[in-house]
Amino acid sequence: MEAMVRTAVSEAKKDAACRILGRLSSGVAQVPPQANANPEITLQRAGLPIAAYREEILNTIGANQVTIICGETGSGKTTQVPQFLLEQATTAGKACRLICGQPRRIAAVSVSERVASERGEELGGTIGYQVRLESRTSLKSLLTYCTYGVLLRSLMAGDTALASVSHVIVDEVHERDRHCDFLLLVLRDMLARCRGLRLVLMSATADLNTLTNYFRGAVIINVPGKLYEVEEFFLEDVLRITGYEIPGSKKPAKNQEAVDSQTIEKLDEAMEAAWDQGSDENFSRLLGLLEGRSVDHRHTYTQATALMIAAAKNRPDVVTQLLSKGADPSAVANNEFTALEWAVECGYENIAQMLREYIESGSPQVVSQDQERLDTYQKEAAAADDSIDHNLVATLVAHLSSKGDPGAILIFMPGYEDIVGCSEKIHEAMTSVGVQYKVFMLHSNINTSEQKQVFRVIPERKIILSTNIAETSVTIEDVVYVIDSGKVKEKSLDAGTGICQLKCMWISEACAKQRQGRAGRLQPGQCFRLYSRQRFQWFTKHATPEILRLPLHELCLAAKLLAPFNTSIADFLAKAPEPPPPLATRNAVNLLKLTDALTPCEDLTELGQHLVNLAVEPRLGKCLLFAILLRCLDPVLTIVCTLAHKEPFVLPQAPYLRKSSSESKRRLAAGTFSDHMTLLRAFQLWQESRSKNRDRKFCEQNFVSHAVLEMVTGLRAQLLGQLRASGFVRTRGGSDLHELNQFSDNWAVIKAALTAGLYPNLARVDRDHQQLRTRTEAKVRFHPSTVLRDGGDYKNTLTELPSDWILYEEMGRMGRMCHIRTCTVVSPVTVFLMAGPSRMAYDPQFDGEADEARCQLAAELESDSENEDEPCRTLLRLDEWASFRLEASNARALVQLRQKLHSLFLRRLKGPAAQKVSSQGDDQVIRTVVSVLTNEEKSLKLPQPLGIGQKPRAFDFSRPYERSTDSSSATSSPCMSPNSDSSHTSDSAIRYLVIKNGSLQLLHDAVASGHWTFTPNTLRSIAKAQREGKTVVVIFSVQGSGGFQGYARLGRPEMATCPLQWLKVGDVPFQAARHLLNPWHNNQRVQHSRDGQALEPRVGEALCQLWDRLPPHPATLPMPHFVSESMPQSFGGRAIRGNYDPYRPRNKYY
Template sequence: MGKKKDKEQQQTSTPQQTNPTPHQQRQGPNVGESSSINIRRVLEKFLESNREVYTFKANLSNRERAVVHIVCRKMGLKSKSQGKGNQRRVSVFKTMKQVGAKRAKERLKYFKFSEEAKVVLQDLFTQYPPDDGLIANTVGSHGGGKRETVQGHCENIFSKPSLSKEGIENKREVLASKMKKATNLRQIVQQRAKLPIAAFKDIIKSTIESNQVVLISGETGCGKTTQVPQFLLDHMWSKGKACKIVCTQPRRISATSVAERIASERGENVGGDVGYKIRLESKGGRHTSIVFCTNGILLRILVSAGRSKRGTSKKHAKMDISNISHIIVDEIHERDRYSDFMLAIIRDMLPSYPHLRLILMSATLDADRFSQYFGGCPIIRVPGFTYPVEAYYLEDVLSILKSASDNHLDSAMLNVPNEDYKLTSEDKDALDEAISLAWSNDEFVPLLDLISSEGSPQVYNYQHSVTGLTPVMVFAGKGRVGDVCMLLSLGVDCLLQAKDGTTALELAERENQQEISDVIKKHIENASSDSLVQQQVLDKYLATIDHELIDVVLIEQLLRKVCTDSKDGAILVFLPGWDDIKRTRERLIANPFFNNTSRFLIISLHSMVPSMEQRKVFNRPPVGCRKIILSTNIAETAITIDDVVYVIDSGRMKEKSYDPYNNVSTLQSSWVSKASAKQREGRAGRCQPGTCYHLFSKLRAASLPEFQVPEIKRMPIEELCLQVKLLDPDCKIEDFLLKTLDPPVFESIRNAISVLQLIGALSQEESLTELGEKLGYLPVHPLTSKMLFFAILMNCLDPALTLACASDFRDPFTISMLPNEKKRAIAAKYELASLYGGRSDQFAVVAAFECWKRAKERGLEAQFCSQYFVSPSTMSMLDGMRKQLQMELIRHGLIPNDVSHCSLNARDPGILDAVLVSGLYPMMGRLLPPKDGKRSVVETASGPKVRLHPHSLNFRLTFNKCYDFPLIMYDEITRGDAGMYIKNCSVVGPLPLLLLATEIVVASAKDEEEEEEEEEADECDDGSSNGGGDDSDECKMDRDDTLLGQTGDKILSSPDNPVKVVVDHWLSFASTALDLAQIYCLRERISAAILFKVTHPHEQPPPVLEVSTLAIAYVLSYDGLSGVSLPRESVESLTSILHATEINSSKQEMSKGMGLEFLVSLMTDDKCQNSPQRRKARILSSGGIAMVNDPSSSNSQLLGTSFGTNSSLGPPSQVPTIVGYNPDGNGRCNRRKQPPRQRPLKNWTKITKQ
């Protein structure tokens, strides 16, 4: 058994090579393609089930079991083989979180407050001593205990237009006049009339009139997206009725571009009768009749309306679905998570709104399932508008390349069959009559005319409705040799049977047509022989390559074959990701055949490629030059390239997903769905008949899933879970999600609820908290909302806005198209990050935005973006999103209209780190030292060790003897093809974590040292020390909400007692009893301050919260980076990279202002001279601590009297305010000359959990 296990593991442990050649691509055991497909299908079904274990039958071979191990590892499953001989079986387990996993031993990171912070804290707690009832009584009694609500607000753009019948008639007349006078509009009208959807206009209007839900199923290009809203608007106007037609799209770009398209078709600018509303951007208002929006926007409108109807929300009291007359949900087949969730809400709402009409629009596949979901609603099926495409599969491609001398496109392009062609009833009647005339009266001309005019498989394989005879049967029985040969050359199916079971061969033999019989026999034998040869070639090829990798050599050979056999037409190659695009591009450029820029234009299309490069795909190349586009699935639906004639489909895509069993994101190459394969194929038939080469076998094609897995089953769903509670606070989250078309698995729901509980949005009983209610109102993720609230308190809004918008948008850094610029791009990012300490991927984005904004103001945008590989379009989008998000905060009363004083601490490193922690928590870890010459890994709460991605700025972090394990905050863990990794992270200090983590537990450091000496340090199995009644995982520890009684009193009996603090049950720190007690109190006051801010946005906080917030800001400013000491290698590596790439070495470049000095000058202009760092440096040099003295506030001297001597500061704009209000006035501060005395701890043991 042991030997067999070793043998299997040996087959599965081959590391993936970075740039494999075709001869190196074979990875893992050699098994048949059908076996690989079946194994993956079984494992996918197991993942979808509720079972925890699956055991394969004992009939698997050793190689097949090895395949199971490989696939399991990629899918995040555990596998184990057991048994001997023919009874050996492999079992598969869903990997669960490793609770209580053994941790790496560490020297505890020690935290203590600095002397400066101690002064602030002593003054704070002298004025406002710790008291378990102080905060509750102060906040609870404030304002009579009433919670402030935002004024009733509704999105005017979703309100019905106030139009009279005369006003509507006037609009109709203006529109008709435009259509008559404008030549371009007349042309548009003619083009619209030619769309397939135009013939269905009347039936669409009448069906929607008489049914509350209607599904329109149509292929891409039929015109449903742009025409159906106009059909409805014109129909309503013709009846003299105003309407509000809300149309949703899964993507922002689709919502805006379709709105602009419809507006142009009606001769107006977007924002008039046609507008859009996307996250943080809108055009239009109440007067707008057709509104395009993303699914997420309409979801929030529906949730607000649902709360209003239930009487649970005063905020949206004016929002009413009765304002909306029609809801059109487009592209429902894409299964966007918001659309699935939204459809469940709408289905429940429809009975309460009989006037509302819901129109679902989808591709042709799977329409029946959506119809059934809405009680069998009627389906209107509309044909598509594309040219026919000849499709080849891998076995065909191998045969084509094997016959290099033959031009495979000659016959194919002469008469490409249209597989989408559908026979009408008139066509069938004509064919019935023609077949009958040919068979009964020997009149062959009508049948031949039909065959030659239509030329599609549906015609020459048509079977008579009564007899079942086909054209080839008729010609075979009548002895027409030439016509039989013609049909055989077209690919007719000669094995079809008539109603009496007769085939064409049998009919020829029965009618004594020997010559035709011989022709058909030979054709069948050749076809069988060709198929056998094709299969042998395919099997041989598949045995030498890895099915999961892209064979760039095969693509290169196929491209050369296509370019040799044809001269015109762009070629579109679909590849999974950037690595494959890069490898293919380098392979082509290295080939002399393609390395002629006058003959070939090779363009890479990827979301991270600069927009200027992306726009090249739409330009037609000069005559004699061929365009080759290497693209991800971005070219599948998002854009249309109108000169593409040939498509090479690798059949693979990079898909981001979510593994709820391990609570990690996944980004792996996977097989596309049948729907995606069809979309890719259709890209070749946009402008003329085309050809598509699928680089996967027909067997693989048949096994592809019909559609991509619905997004709600493969993405984290915290936002959706919070929206459930906002919609109906009494509804259980799991119960509502079970109403969706494809509910998420229980583990996904459980993980989402856990996150919401960790950030305080939900209670342990899943009840919606006051904070949770506010977190759900902003159009961002709940974690991001909490970060914004904290940033407002800390006067650090500006970077928080950038972090908030960037977290939900694409990476602003572009990919260099030149191989020798890769190092320069890395160095540029390091240089930007160095402005914020050089230890944060997130702050590199903040620095990039700040520098871009200031460079743009100076007219240096182009140079900056080029030098630092920054996308100007992404930055412009972020700029717009930030402004819109800022307006949302103003609208909710969280910040004043004048925001100039809301970011005075935007450059304070300690406060910045705390803001970042508030937005990324609970995604935290610690960096462990490298072993055996390998790179460092990150240990996380779930247990498994995770690597840092090479693209992370912290990838080069190393350790030295004096360097504690760095603390890491990250956005997500991703499981890719090469394993688990973290791509974006920041090194932070312990104080922000201690202040903002959900739970901290305390134990006596002495007890912990004794416990570590025991043989099993992580177990408490005797039960004696805690009375035998406590939970074993709580041994000798006290939660922060139960720091009472004998144990707590003992631990905190003396200020200097050493204690061990455990954050969220796994991350440990050492401190003193006094420092820990003060941290407990600050945690409570942070929580209270945030809650007060969001529930009373326009009011001045109570004195205890106002002063405590100020003190916390100072403490973070002093000690926020305590414990962070970057190793020298990161700085030296940056310097070497900068010198190696000569970013700063050229005097010419320096004269242009492009260097580190240029960035520093951008970040330290006149506006930045009063940044917190500079203020603090000036203040500390004079022996003072800054403080706000607002004349209008009764709290202006609360800390001033206890700080000692009167040391005047500069103008009030040079010091931070508390919550962004009242920036005027003069401040005073001073500092004690002697160390602060330590107070007795009699009050500290009464502190409760925040």
């Protein structure tokens, strides 16, 4: 019996480790049990279009190793195909195990819940899901929905990951996610080794030619969809229907010329790209930039127009569109060529004939009223191409709601900031409509349990703000209206400079059709496109695959674990469906070598093996590992998470506020010459203001995005969990975190950790020529957003810098000049000690007898302005670019210190979990490094800011309900006694436990009977607390309900069953408790608690008080007869200010 228990515990530990590392839990193929489906659900399934293809699908999958199912929106492929396979295995008595990959976590969670419900099973049994840091699976799970990333990380463990898997299903392959393309590459190689494995690819709008060419012999099954007619409206129609005018549009635009001048450089770049490459994407971008502006815009230097470029590149489609917009064919470039002459010169007679006919006709086009209205709107829009008009969206929502026709409204936004901004405008616009409504948000970084609420059917008008997560990954049945902004946020990499930028881009035609298809599921729908008909014609057919436009560092690391022996990374990635550019692959590999993640032979180093397990790019992961070594984890973790997501600072629209925005950043920098300091202080001060209910005001005053900082908070918790899983941070106990933050108050040490990771992103001031140089560029400038640029004379700015070395996050090109952004001044000693590989290929020290050429080179590159007559005695060369010259004794000491520090780092990488306590020698090395770095900062007169090492706040529970709009004191908590009227303090005599239950019916029975049966682990926790004399209060939450259902006080256990004295029963949604973070669970939100999770007493008290403070609403559970009559069953009180009240509509967040 003990052996069985030990085995079960061992398996549980393995599964927990897999979840944290983002890998699939272990499992075995079994014969699936018979489904216990409701007859009504069975009837609904039979009505889906894909049901008619059941036998064809099963026969095809059985006879072929690769099957492609192309099913239109609404066909039911995602939920039904896996069930077909399970049912077939049950009937045949054949063991199976299925893995279904999804592009997003919300899709994996929602679809698994739907399938489990259709089979009449509890989630976590036969059907489960696994996403990063969240899992509902068991040893019985035979169909697991997971994200691409989880499946890919599982495959990185070797072929054994699929040893018990019979079918792998990859859904939504048309999205061309880079992990999806990489997954297809890996799976195709594995098919040759695993002959019994069946691969099923599913999509709504797949590029069949690409897939069939890639998987030779794959069989295609086309399944039609079941959609009602969806009526289309474009921007010109929306403007007419709503009568919308831009607020303040009737006032003269004083700065119109200045605004236009800012776009000239962008237009010039687009024209140059169209001329050089002539691709669909280049012309689509050029035409998009021209919309709302003069179609005859001339290139600054060549005076060429878009029409000339289209004629010279043989693009009749573009020529036609430009002529329809009134392009002038008689315009002349610097070489005195017109568009016609360009076509003749390049030999394109078809284009020449088109232009001749147009010139000969000479008939002006009649512009309709809709077109005039559209032109006026586009000219007056404040930022027509790069932003979303939230006022227009809100006006349209109010218009649709005022009609009274039922149906949910789904609004596609590019990102979270637009979701939040648009939500506030909607609340303002809906005040005059007088209808009940609720706003829901869908975003990949929003908590899964909160996103589940969007699938509920509610009597109020449902308004859903979503990113492209709702495009194909999830289906909301009651959507009738779709509002499509036409935008998506995409990252793109310039392979030449290695710069990756997050841009708001126009979607493809295929994506636009997918969004339209979200309406009309249950009845005829309407799709409102916030772009013109003409712009829609310019959309590319399909989105560019991510593997062609995103950095490849992470994939290159993964490739080393998945590629066959003696296969280079470039050769392995060249086998992808659409291989990435060789230059991008080569640059990614070279960067990994520079960061010490790969050896010169492209083998993974110890560092590379750890970086693979962190959910940030390799350079940022290295920053974290050095922060652990240097004991400054918390501030570096905050900075890294901000860099991994995005900067929180927003640019105010009003020009007169931009100076205030810059001044705010300078105040946060506190004279440190560091943008990284502004990121750290913005987060810390925001957390401090949030504890005082002043976070919104802080964000407004400092031009900071509340939404971005919320994202950073979540990412911090995720990375800390992964560091624990890797052994760098202890799983239990706060002493380790305290030790790892010993030097968190020392800014010099924090910069050292950043320098170690962000290398080779270094710039150097050339004092002789008053220039800023990098490894690849002889002349760069500071980006206007950095605090190092004071707005005055540029040469004076460089002169006033206290050091010649600048660390930067990214470099981009604006016109002909490169700019570096997110910069920090660092000392030369910091660069030498921290930057570069830990294993030097050669001794970086040359003696004083080095030849004259070396000394001359050092003099040219040295980082300080020493006396030129001083002899060159010792040269320290970090790499082929960065060199330092100093006295021989100091040089030897620095070399020895660097070698000891990096040797210590390499030892820690080999066994982080085993190194619980630093030896005295290791501790002395760290202290010496800290002392050297600190003294160097002092010698350069760089300030040491105070308070930067403060521990991140979970929540200030000493005053948790000052957010209430009621000025009266908080009501007492009944946790001690149901009849108590006295104020309840956060007494440690109470132990609060969260109980997760999979069945609402069981909770109904517990309310009626007053008893509950606990798991053995929870029973042990209860018994221990009661032995210590503590009162145990349990708070119940049904899995998948999206909230808490009540809390009760426990009596003494009777075997596994305990008597319950119910104190409060009623529904408290997770959204109402989202501000409560549990320090006893890695500062995660209380809704993330596992079964039996203990809550810090003040958190438990605050959670219980929510039942007294939420507005009236119907309870899921009946109120038990034995609850004290003194307890109000209406749960009156005002909503908590700052948290959206989910039970009644409001005109704004309050």
